[in-house]
Amino acid sequence: MAWRRALVGVIATLAVIGLGALLWQVLAPGGWTWAKGLMAAGFAGAAPWLGLCAANGLIGAALAGSRPRGAAAAGPLPRCAIVVTVRNEDMGAVLPPLLRLLDGLAALGAGDAFAAWILSDTTDPALAETERRAVAAEPRLRYRRRDDNAGFKAGNLMDFLDHHAGDATVMVVLDADSEMTPAAVLRLVRTLQATPQLAIVQHLTVGLPAAAGFPRLFQFGMRAGMRSWARALAWWQGDEACYWGHNAAIRIAPFRQHARLSPLPDGSTILSHDQIEAAQLAGAGWGVRLLPEEEGSFEANPPALPEFIRRELRWLGGNFQYGPLLRHPGLRPMGRWQLVQAMLLFGSTPFYLVFLAGAALAAATDRQSAFPAGWALALAAAWLCVLYAPKWLSYAGVLGSRRERARYGGGRRVLAGIAAETLFTLLLDPITTVAKTIGTARLALGATAGWAPQNRSARGVRWGEALRLLWPQTLIGAAALAAFAQASWGAVLWALPFVGGLVVAVPFCVVTASPGFGRWLRVRGVAAVPEEIGGR
Numbered sequence: 001m002a003w004r005r006a007l008v009g010v011i012a013t014l015a016v017i018g019l020g021a022l023l024w025q026v027l028a029p030g031g032w033t034w035a036k037g038l039m040a041a042g043f044a045g046a047a048p049w050l051g052l053c054a055a056n057g058l059i060g061a062a063l064a065g066s067r068p069r070g071a072a073a074a075g076p077l078p079r080c081a082i083v084v085t086v087r088n089e090d091m092g093a094v095l096p097p098l099l100r101l102l103d104g105l106a107a108l109g110a111g112d113a114f115a116a117w118i119l120s121d122t123t124d125p126a127l128a129e130t131e132r133r134a135v136a137a138e139p140r141l142r143y144r145r146r147d148d149n150a151g152f153k154a155g156n157l158m159d160f161l162d163h164h165a166g167d168a169t170v171m172v173v174l175d176a177d178s179e180m181t182p183a184a185v186l187r188l189v190r191t192l193q194a195t196p197q198l199a200i201v202q203h204l205t206v207g208l209p210a211a212a213g214f215p216r217l218f219q220f221g222m223r224a225g226m227r228s229w230a231r232a233l234a235w236w237q238g239d240e241a242c243y244w245g246h247n248a249a250i251r252i253a254p255f256r257q258h259a260r261l262s263p264l265p266d267g268s269t270i271l272s273h274d275q276i277e278a279a280q281l282a283g284a285g286w287g288v289r290l291l292p293e294e295e296g297s298f299e300a301n302p303p304a305l306p307e308f309i310r311r312e313l314r315w316l317g318g319n320f321q322y323g324p325l326l327r328h329p330g331l332r333p334m335g336r337w338q339l340v341q342a343m344l345l346f347g348s349t350p351f352y353l354v355f356l357a358g359a360a361l362a363a364a365t366d367r368q369s370a371f372p373a374g375w376a377l378a379l380a381a382a383w384l385c386v387l388y389a390p391k392w393l394s395y396a397g398v399l400g401s402r403r404e405r406a407r408y409g410g411g412r413r414v415l416a417g418i419a420a421e422t423l424f425t426l427l428l429d430p431i432t433t434v435a436k437t438i439g440t441a442r443l444a445l446g447a448t449a450g451w452a453p454q455n456r457s458a459r460g461v462r463w464g465e466a467l468r469l470l471w472p473q474t475l476i477g478a479a480a481l482a483a484f485a486q487a488s489w490g491a492v493l494w495a496l497p498f499v500g501g502l503v504v505a506v507p508f509c510v511v512t513a514s515p516g517f518g519r520w521l522r523v524r525g526v527a528a529v530p531e532e533i534g535g536r
Helices: 002-027 033-060 093-106 126-134 152-163 184-192 213-237 252-258 273-283 303-326 333-347 349-365 373-387 389-399 403-407 412-442 461-484 491-501 505-513 514-526 530-534
Strands: 080-086 115-121 141-145 172-173 178-180 200-205 250-251 287-291 298-299
Touching: 002 033, 002 333, 002 373, 002 389, 033 333, 033 349, 033 373, 033 389, 080 093, 080 152, 093 115, 093 126, 093 287, 093 530, 115 126, 115 152, 115 178, 115 250, 115 252, 126 141, 126 373, 152 172, 152 252, 172 184, 172 252, 172 287, 178 403, 178 491, 184 200, 184 250, 184 287, 200 273, 213 287, 213 303, 213 373, 213 403, 213 412, 213 505, 250 252, 252 273, 252 373, 273 287, 273 303, 298 461, 298 530, 303 333, 303 412, 303 461, 303 505, 349 412, 349 461, 373 389, 373 491, 389 403, 412 461, 412 491, 412 505, 461 491, 461 505, 491 505, 505 514
Parallel strands: 080 115, 080 172, 115 141, 200 287
Antiparallel strands: 172 250, 178 298, 200 250
8 A cells, every 4th residue: 555655645746746836937927925925825725635636536537447345245144233313304304215225125135134223313302202203103113312412423323332232243324314225235234244354334425316406516526526536545545444424334343442432632522523433443453445336325415505515614613623633542644644634625725715815916916017817827727627636537537438428318418517517616616615714714713613403405595595694705706806807807717717606606506506497407407417317
């Protein structure tokens, strides 16, 4: 693994050097100013994540067509508990996928090996009673509810393992919005069974077919990006891979012994439990493997921009808790890197805004040199190519494969989906960048991270709600465009990929949540995923 990890570092470094050379060509004319210094600082802070995107994108593309490292163990299956963690969820949405999974396992002759549990942390007594009745109506399901939410999801699972797991030796963890096929579950369990040193086998999870416009476009791109990303991670991280907390099979004994979480130094509870659980297991000598196999493992994505931002801010708050854990004595270097990587995902975000602020200030105040349009456009294009390398290289792989084009409904549909999703992402990312920067600032000023229940139901968004949520983005975007206009229309053109989404944040939020917009996409097959086209 050492040379593979070194290669990642080399590719990342070369990508950053190339972007840095283009940035130098933009900044050098007219000498240095405070505004240009801000641009350089913003680039330096964003560079580690940009380099990682380039490395994972290129490696993932190079590995396209390779088979995941699964296993084909034979013999009786181990006793397995399928556990679904819920907290104030709609059981009408939670139970049908789980029952379909149990039906499928029974049809394959594997049903006797699996027991399914609903693990409830629901706080509302009336809703808890509804849960209990819904589960009681299904004799194949078992129900356990805690009186409190101590430890959040991690505490919920550990309480189950300590008191209710019985003779089960493997646990398959699902979230309330998860869905897995019997083949995918058996793939994970058989891999765990065939490889005694593994504690966790994590499946690549993709978005469920969605009717609403926002999740439909988001998951079309997310699926492409995660395909390359996961393939690359599995290649260079080996059996010290990341764990995303669900759609995974876990060997109960080592997890119960080594993945138990202590409070943070300040006494607070760890919110983003998954990465540190995996790091502790790897530190104890157990393997954590990522199977970059996308067939049969699904989750639902947030139905609209407000829910998406709230989810991002939950993850941001959870991932930023990892800082003190880097000194954990039981972690291996790769385990510490997993925590750093999780923090980089959000920690690099404010630097994009710093870069943009510096660029806008330079455009408005620098009268000593003309706007270097050619170099600036080259930098913007290269920056976007590096940032979206995993996704765009995956798109290229789909377009280059007759089989993949057919799975997505043909070349025209693929191109339409790519075009729509690319525009969607170029508008979305600046909006979430501002939201995450504000969230980071609040945490730095002493705000506490929360982990409230999620709305998973499709809905429209009213103009007033969108304006209350996104007025900072709108003001920042208008001010930035006005600053770039002081330089030239070429500067405005350069800034559009980074600023355009801010200006239209409110209508973007309303339109992408509109039932009519989602219906328009569905009728035309735009951003359809293979499961929608071929069924599941």
